Amino acid sequence: MKYTLSILVENQAGVLSKISGLFSRRGFNIDSLAVGVTADPTVSRITIVANGDEYVVEQLEKQLNKLIPVIKVKRLIEGEFISRELSLIKIHCPAAKRFEVIKISELMGAKIVDVAVNTVTLEYCETVEKSATLIDLLKPYGIREIVRTGTVAIDKGKSSVQG
Amino acid sequence: MISGADIMVKCLQAEGVDTVFGYPGATICPFYDSLYDSDIKNVLVRQEQNAAHAASGYARAKMKPGVCVATSGPGATNLITGIATAYMDSIPMIAITGQVRSDLLGRDVFQEADITGACEPFTKHSYLVSRTEDLPRIFKEAFHIASTGRPGPVLIDIPMDIQQNTVESFEYPETVNIKSYKPNTKGHAVQVKRAIELIKSSKRPIIVSGGGVLSSGAKLKLQKFAEMTQIPVLSTMMGIGVMPSDHPLYLGMLGTHGRRCANKALHITDLAIVCGARLGDRAIASPDQMSERTKIIHIDIDPAEIGKNVKVDIPIVGDMNHVMKKLVENIGDFKINDEWDAQVKDLKAHYQSKISTFDGYVEPRTLIGKLSSMLKSKAILCADVGQNQIWCANNFRIREGRFFTTGGMGTMGYSIPCAIGAKLGLKKRDVVVVCGDGSFQMSLNELSTIVQNNLNIKIIVMRNYRLGMVRELQDNLYNGRHSATILNDSPDIVALAKAYGIDSACVSSNEDAEKYIHNIVESEKPFVLVCNVHPDTPSIL
Ligand SMILES: Cc1ncc(C[n+]2csc(CCOP(=O)(O)OP(=O)(O)O)c2C)c(N)n1
Ligand SMILES: [Mg+2]
Numbered sequence: 001m002k003y004t005l006s007i008l009v010e011n012q013a014g015v016l017s018k019i020s021g022l023f024s025r026r027g028f029n030i031d032s033l034a035v036g037v038t039a040d041p042t043v044s045r046i047t048i049v050a051n052g053d054e055y056v057v058e059q060l061e062k063q064l065n066k067l068i069p070v071i072k073v074k075r076l077i078e079g080e081f082i083s084r085e086l087s088l089i090k091i092h093c094p095a096a097k098r099f100e101v102i103k104i105s106e107l108m109g110a111k112i113v114d115v116a117v118n119t120v121t122l123e124y125c126e127t128v129e130k131s132a133t134l135i136d137l138l139k140p141y142g143i144r145e146i147v148r149t150g151t152v153a154i155d156k157g158k159s160s161v162q163g
Numbered sequence: 164m165i166s167g168a169d170i171m172v173k174c175l176q177a178e179g180v181d182t183v184f185g186y187p188g189a190t191i192c193p194f195y196d197s198l199y200d201s202d203i204k205n206v207l208v209r210q211e212q213n214a215a216h217a218a219s220g221y222a223r224a225k226m227k228p229g230v231c232v233a234t235s236g237p238g239a240t241n242l243i244t245g246i247a248t249a250y251m252d253s254i255p256m257i258a259i260t261g262q263v264r265s266d267l268l269g270r271d272v273f274q275e276a277d278i279t280g281a282c283e284p285f286t287k288h289s290y291l292v293s294r295t296e297d298l299p300r301i302f303k304e305a306f307h308i309a310s311t312g313r314p315g316p317v318l319i320d321i322p323m324d325i326q327q328n329t330v331e332s333f334e335y336p337e338t339v340n341i342k343s344y345k346p347n348t349k350g351h352a353v354q355v356k357r358a359i360e361l362i363k364s365s366k367r368p369i370i371v372s373g374g375g376v377l378s379s380g381a382k383l384k385l386q387k388f389a390e391m392t393q394i395p396v397l398s399t400m401m402g403i404g405v406m407p408s409d410h411p412l413y414l415g416m417l418g419t420h421g422r423r424c425a426n427k428a429l430h431i432t433d434l435a436i437v438c439g440a441r442l443g444d445r446a447i448a449s450p451d452q453m454s455e456r457t458k459i460i461h462i463d464i465d466p467a468e469i470g471k472n473v474k475v476d477i478p479i480v481g482d483m484n485h486v487m488k489k490l491v492e493n494i495g496d497f498k499i500n501d502e503w504d505a506q507v508k509d510l511k512a513h514y515q516s517k518i519s520t521f522d523g524y525v526e527p528r529t530l531i532g533k534l535s536s537m538l539k540s541k542a543i544l545c546a547d548v549g550q551n552q553i554w555c556a557n558n559f560r561i562r563e564g565r566f567f568t569t570g571g572m573g574t575m576g577y578s579i580p581c582a583i584g585a586k587l588g589l590k591k592r593d594v595v596v597v598c599g600d601g602s603f604q605m606s607l608n609e610l611s612t613i614v615q616n617n618l619n620i621k622i623i624v625m626r627n628y629r630l631g632m633v634r635e636l637q638d639n640l641y642n643g644r645h646s647a648t649i650l651n652d653s654p655d656i657v658a659l660a661k662a663y664g665i666d667s668a669c670v671s672s673n674e675d676a677e678k679y680i681h682n683i684v685e686s687e688k689p690f691v692l693v694c695n696v697h698p699d700t701p702s703i704l
Contacts, residue, residue, distance in 0.1 A: 010343055014291075018283060025284055062467035068288040068308060071343040163342060 002031070003057050004076045004083065004153050006161045007046040010069040011037060018067050019046060028052055028060055032085070032128075032150030043071065043163060047152045049128075071163040076153055083153035086125045088113070089135065092142035093120040101141060108134045119144060164329040167295040168193035171259070171326065172201045174302035177335040180230055182206060182221060182587050183259075184214040186241075188234020190274065191261030193326035206587065206616060209608040211238050213580035215245020215316075216606075219254045220545065220584025223567050224592075226380065228255040228309045229584060235261045236274030239320070240281065244574060246316045247285035251571030252401065253374060255314035257305055258286075265293060265322040279320050287315030295328040299335050307339045312346030313465040314378055346464065350481030355489045358436075358460045358477050362494065365434035365458070367503045368394045371417065373446075374401030374570070375439015375463060381483035385438060386410075388491050393499045394436070395507045397425045399446045400556055400570035402439070408535075408560040414511060418446040420553045420703055424514035428507065430456070437461045437475075439483045441468040443571070450474075462486050516704040521697035525676050527551070527625050528704070530694065531558040531597065533673075534623075537680050538593045543567060543585050547578035547598035550631040553702040555597050564592070576605030582620045583612055593684065594619070600626040600650055610663040613689050620689050621680075624656055626669075627696040635702055660691035667691040 031049040114121035218229030239260040279289040305317040406413040415422030454474035461475040469478040546555035546568040634648040660667035683690040
């Protein structure tokens with residue numbers, strides 16, 4: 001089961017290593033992790049996407065809560081949140097193929113942010129699933145490099161994660 | 164102007180600390196220099212690991228955080244085992260380490276070690292101090308975190324320049340405000356109500372009590388609850404002492420090395436009321452089967468322990484003291500039925516097994532069984548790790564005293580330094596160590612600390628010339644191949660003790676052992692009694 005945790009932490013040195021260390025120590029795998037400061041500059045938000053069964057997730061939430069700098073841990077409910085990941089994708093693309101690549105990116109809603117003699121770089125901000133589709137479509141051209149931020153997520157409607 | 168080092172001392176004073184356990188070195192010298200002028204006593208242990216163990220013994224005796232101190236690098240890394248032991252056993256502790264100057268951090272200079280990093284998995288929280296003016300807040304927070312919620316060790320790593328720098332003035336904060344740390348102490352009223360209902364509808368309830376009952380000070384309340392309801396009580400190793408051993412409702416320690424009647428009771432119960440125990444693998448070998456057989460109410464201050472090892476029907480997160488009070492208030496006149504009562508009495512009588520003896524040796528279980536009656540009622544027994552620990556856990560007839568051992572980490576060498584801390588915490592109590600010949604040799608250097616501080620600690624060494632517990636495991640699982648478990652050619656412990664300036668004797672029968680114990684408990688001096696134990700003496704009955 002894939003799940004998304006939204007974690008509010010005190011914005012202080014060493015917090016990230018405490019959290020990532022907890023995952024590895026207890027044998028939990030992280031798919032992606034994204035950090036950024038919140039509206040309150042003393043508080044950061046960490047979004048973690050990981051895999052595990054119900055027991056594992058529950059344990060994780062509790063163990064995370066035990067870390068002193070962790071203010072709040074919330075498991076986001078499937079279908080009730082919006083998630084996005086930013087990807088920068090550089091593909092091998094000689095002039096002859098450029099038009100095809102532009103077509104694909106238009107179709108998928110990606111943005112072309114750099115064009116060079118033999119490469120095109122796309123910016124894509126979507127769900128992990130849609131990013132995977134785009135990447136599949138681009139694979140035949142030859143992918144040089146992909147840089148992804150990891151998923152960030154927010155509750156739909158008026159619900160939110162507050163300290 | 165006041166220096167960081169002076170502030171550290173003032174913080175300790177503000178927390179009411181009268182004793183610290185430590186070992187100096189260059190980077191903690193500013194602190195030791197300030198300590199020199201203060202009324203706080205530093206107990207100079209002989210190895211830093213024992214500073215942490217001694218702080219643990221002190222904390223358990225005083226029911227407040229123990230403090231240990233070490234220098235950077237090797238001093239700090241020597242502390243780790245002691246910190247980890249305190250973490251596993253939920254002991255409130257403050258570990259203070261010196262660190263290299265902050266401008267040199269991360270450059271691998273002489274005696275630099277990333278101790279906050281290394282201790283991350285074993286500390287409840289840790290600080291690497293970056294400004295002298297933060298010291299009061301950090302100390303205040305550290306003591307608060309160590310002693311509230313589920314107790315545990317907190318590490319404060321202080322670079323040398325932070326100790327040397329001066330600030331305008333010292334003011335100790337009166338309150339702590341940590342946004343992200345607000346341990347829940349009151350059990351949820353609805354859950355307590357559900358628990359009461361479940362208890363009332365149960366037919367064969369038992370109480371399983373752990374270290375949390377003792378550390379929260381809920382012992383007497385639990386006894387009262389048990390007496391009101393006549394529900395029998397088992398304990399984990401960390402929970403020993405929660406009931407007097409001879410209490411009619413007490414069935415003994417459960418688990419792989421526990422009493423058969425305790426395990427049997429756990430097998431046939433229909434409701435286990437688990438109090439301040441995490442039900443680790445040594446206590447419950449097959450948790451899945453247990454939750455299939457019986458309903459479980461689990462009360463613990465640490466929400467992460469509930470449901471971790473055993474599936475639970477009614478979880479109650481809260482301080483044992485508070486929850487037990489609520490249970491006592493709301494249980495009404497419920498009493499267990501006569502049938503269960505009779506069954507429990509029957510269990511107790513049925514499993515009184517006979518101990519076989521070896522001629523020409525001390526029988527340790529019988530001796531431990533008698534030991535308590537030779538000591539004052541409030542005596543503290545510090546047991547080490549190995550067969551000696553199991554002999555103590557199952558046979559010491561505890562009355563109003565305490566039983567200190569490391570059930571969570573099982574660190575050999577714990578008992579002697581623990582006793583040093585316990586004695587300094589409660590000077591009037593009888594403090595007795597029981598250890599094995601292996602564990603004795605892991606911390607015998609502390610005999611020196613005992614002598615230097617004039618501590619009246621009696622040490623009983625159960626000498627079987629074996630790492631007995633591992634040897635037993637090899638007998639059972641490795642075809643008796645005693646690989647690396649023979650302690651032949653160990654030193655003459657009596658001569659060794661005398662070399663340290665401690666009187667000592669060696670005995671080979673229970674009669675002689677008892678004679679010695681009778682005499683030595685009267686004296687104010689430490690004593691090492693070596694008991695020759697047959698290597699084939701088993702751990703359990
Ligand atoms: C520091 C440490 N190292 C190793 C062990 C593994 N171990 C558990 S019991 C034991 C033997 C203890 O021997 P001794 O102190 O002589 O006690 P006995 O079992 O003979 O009573 C060992 C080696 C341990 N618990 N702690
Ligand atoms: Mg031995």
